[in-house]
Amino acid sequence: MKPSIRKIAMERMQILIDNAISNATKDPELSQRQASLARRISSKHKIRMPYHLRMVYCKKCKSFIAPGINSRIRLGRASVKSIRITCNLCGHTYRKIISQ
Template sequence: MEILIENAISNSKSNPKLSQRQALLARRISTRHKIRMPYNLRIVFCKKCKSFIAPGLHSRIRVGRTSVKSIRISCNLCGHTYRKIISQ
């Protein structure tokens, strides 16, 4: 799974269809064999539309400026925004 996701991220600019396919295969492997994906691999999938979002290409990553420090990740495909709270 890790190899497929790494290849999908590296191929996302040059060949987007191949990168989508590689990410889909990694997701299928994890669901078929009931293996939980590590967080660093799960973060490249949108929580709403479940599609592969390459960091910087299909998503926007921002640091929140409130009293609670968080990272906001916005999917450019469906528009969903989700937050990851940073522990202090």
């Protein structure tokens, strides 16, 4: 694949995710649609999404979760510092380890 097409696809994914996050409170259906379009661009052009874009999707139901809007974020109390994210759509909880 040409590098120019890859670059354009990455820019489009970034724009769609940014718009989805900003529209999450006003219009949840629109934000879900924008996030699914970004995911389709990624799969169509066989581009792996960067980590900061992948973390706005639920790992179980694969739906878009806006931080703090349709997900719950908590700090872990264990000896290992982590952030626990709970999807309000499917109820799945997963952790992200915070490096020291």
